[in-house]
Amino acid sequence: MRHTAAKLLASVAIAASMATIAAGQATADPSVTPAAQDIVGTGSDTIQAVLNQFSTDYNASLTAAGDTTSPRLYSWDATPSGNITPKTGASSIARPNGSGAGISALNNNTNTTVDFARASRGPQSTDPSTDDFVAFAKDGxxxxxxxxxxxxxxxxxxxxxxxxxxxxxxxxxxxxxxxxxxxxxxxxxxxxxxxxxxxxxxxxxxxxxxxxxxxxxxxxxxxxxxxxxxxxxxxxxxxxxxxxxxxxxxxxxxxxxxxxxxxxxxxxxxxxxxxxxxxxxxxxxxASNYGRTVYNVVRDAEFNGTGTQATALQNIFGTNGWICTSSTAAADISSYGFQALPGFACGSVSHS
Structure with missing residues (x-):
C-alpha cells in the first residue's frame, strides 16, 4: 500500500509536467555583470527560479517600453559555491546560499554590492529591524x-x-x-x-x-x-x-x-x-501551519527613500510594483508553483 500511494503521487506529477511554462526563458546567474545601478539580489534556493523568471520578464518589459535607463533586475543563484561579483564596481563576496546567507549579505554590504535578499522565511528576532520583508507569494x-x-x-x-x-x-x-x-x-x-x-x-x-x-x-x-x-x-x-x-x-x-x-x-x-x-x-x-509567505528583503531606508534606487525598488517589489500588478508576474508565480497573495498582501512589509 505504501508503494502504491507513492507511485500514484509520482504518476500524477509526471502526467502534469507537460503543462504550459511561463513565457520567456529564465536564466540562472546573470548572463552579464549587472550595472552599478541595477537591482541585484541573492539568497534563498526555494525562490531563486521564480526570481530568475521575474528578472527575464521585468527587464523585457522595460525594453519593450523603450526604457533604456531604468535599473534592471538581476538575481544570483544559491549555488554553486565560490565567490561572485554581484554588480559592476562591487567587491567579490562568497556566494550566499539560503535565506539567512542572503539576508546577511544584504546587511553586511551596501547597495554597491547587493540590493535585496530572497527569503523563504519571515523575519526573526535576530534580523535587524531596518530590514523590510516584502511579501510576494505563498508557499507550503x-x-x-x-x-x-x-x-x-x-x-x-x-x-x-x-x-x-x-x-x-x-x-x-x-x-x-x-x-x-x-x-x-x-x-x-x-x-x-x-x-x-x-x-x-x-x-x-x-x-x-x-x-x-x-x-x-x-x-x-x-x-x-x-x-x-x-x-x-x-x-x-x-x-x-x-x-x-x-x-x-x-x-x-x-x-x-x-x-x-x-x-x-x-x-x-x-x-x-x-x-x-x-x-x-x-x-x-x-492555510495550515505548513503554509508560509515568501519575501524579498530590502533595506528600509532605501525602499522608503528617494532617488533612482528607491523608485526602482518600489517599481519592482512594492504594492503597486511590477511583481504585484503585472499579469506576466502573476503567470510566473503560478507557473513556478506559488500561490498569489490576496488583496494588497503582495508588497506588504514585515519587520523583526
Missing part, C-alpha cells in the same frame, strides 16, 4: 521520500516531530497512519543546511511554533534543498523537507535542470492533507 513546506521507498504517503506532525527529535527512528514505529504497516527499517532523516529558510520554517512547523532542535539521529550531511537528484536520495528510507511550490514548479511547470529536479523523491502529505490539489498548491495546506 511538506516532506518528501524515495518514490519506491519505505515511507508512507502521509505522516502526521507528531510523526515528523518524532523523526527529527529521534523518538521515532524506525518505520515500524509509525502506527498512526491508516493502512500503513511500516517495515523494520531505520529512518534516514535529512535536513537542509543552517542558512536555509526551508529548514528554519520546517523545524518550527513540526514543533507547533517552537523551533525543534534536530536530534543526533538526523543525518549530518545536508543536501541542497528542493533537489531530489542528490545521490543520497536513492536511499529507500530517506525523509527530507521540501517546498511544495518548488516541487510543483519542477513537475507541473516543467522548470528543472540537471540538479534542480525531484529526482528520486516524491512529495507527501502531512496530517492527511496533500500539499497539491488540481496541480497547484492546496489552499487547505497553505
Amino acid at each position: 513546506v511538506s516532506w518528501a521520500g524515495n518514490t519506491n521507498g519505505n515511507a508512507p504517503a502521509n505522516l502526521t506532525t507528531a510523526d515528523l516531530y518524532g523523526i527529527y527529535t529521534c523518538s521515532i527512528t524506525n518505520w515500524n514505529q509509525i502506527t498512526d497512519v491508516s493502512g500503513y504497516t511500516g517495515p523494520n527499517a531505520t529512518i534516514d532523516a535529512y535536513i537542509p543546511q543552517l542558512n536555509s529558510g526551508t529548514r528554519a520554517f520546517f523545524l518550527q512547523a513540526i514543533g507547533g511554533g517552537t523551533t525543534v532542535t534536530p536530534g543526533s539521529c538526523v543525518e549530518s550531511y545536508t543536501p541542497e534543498e528542493n533537489e531530489g537528484t542528490d545521490s543520497v536520495f536513492s536511499d529507500v528510507n530517506s525523509v527530507f523537507p521540501y517546498s511544495a511550490a518548488h516541487y510543483i514548479g519542477q513537475t507541473v511547470g516543467g522548470h528543472t535542470t540537471s540538479t534542480d529536479a525531484p529526482g528520486n523523491l516524491t512529495l507527501r502529505s502531512v496530517d492527511g492533507v496533500n500539499p497539491i490539489a488540481s496541480n497547484a498548491l492546496n489552499p487547505t495546506f497553505t
Whole structure:
C-alpha cells in the first residue's frame, strides 16, 4: 500500500509536467555583470527560479517600453559555491546560499554590492529591524521520500516531530497512519543546511511554533534543498523537507535542470492533507501551519527613500510594483508553483 500511494503521487506529477511554462526563458546567474545601478539580489534556493523568471520578464518589459535607463533586475543563484561579483564596481563576496546567507549579505554590504535578499522565511528576532520583508507569494513546506521507498504517503506532525527529535527512528514505529504497516527499517532523516529558510520554517512547523532542535539521529550531511537528484536520495528510507511550490514548479511547470529536479523523491502529505490539489498548491495546506509567505528583503531606508534606487525598488517589489500588478508576474508565480497573495498582501512589509 505504501508503494502504491507513492507511485500514484509520482504518476500524477509526471502526467502534469507537460503543462504550459511561463513565457520567456529564465536564466540562472546573470548572463552579464549587472550595472552599478541595477537591482541585484541573492539568497534563498526555494525562490531563486521564480526570481530568475521575474528578472527575464521585468527587464523585457522595460525594453519593450523603450526604457533604456531604468535599473534592471538581476538575481544570483544559491549555488554553486565560490565567490561572485554581484554588480559592476562591487567587491567579490562568497556566494550566499539560503535565506539567512542572503539576508546577511544584504546587511553586511551596501547597495554597491547587493540590493535585496530572497527569503523563504519571515523575519526573526535576530534580523535587524531596518530590514523590510516584502511579501510576494505563498508557499507550503511538506516532506518528501524515495518514490519506491519505505515511507508512507502521509505522516502526521507528531510523526515528523518524532523523526527529527529521534523518538521515532524506525518505520515500524509509525502506527498512526491508516493502512500503513511500516517495515523494520531505520529512518534516514535529512535536513537542509543552517542558512536555509526551508529548514528554519520546517523545524518550527513540526514543533507547533517552537523551533525543534534536530536530534543526533538526523543525518549530518545536508543536501541542497528542493533537489531530489542528490545521490543520497536513492536511499529507500530517506525523509527530507521540501517546498511544495518548488516541487510543483519542477513537475507541473516543467522548470528543472540537471540538479534542480525531484529526482528520486516524491512529495507527501502531512496530517492527511496533500500539499497539491488540481496541480497547484492546496489552499487547505497553505492555510495550515505548513503554509508560509515568501519575501524579498530590502533595506528600509532605501525602499522608503528617494532617488533612482528607491523608485526602482518600489517599481519592482512594492504594492503597486511590477511583481504585484503585472499579469506576466502573476503567470510566473503560478507557473513556478506559488500561490498569489490576496488583496494588497503582495508588497506588504514585515519587520523583526
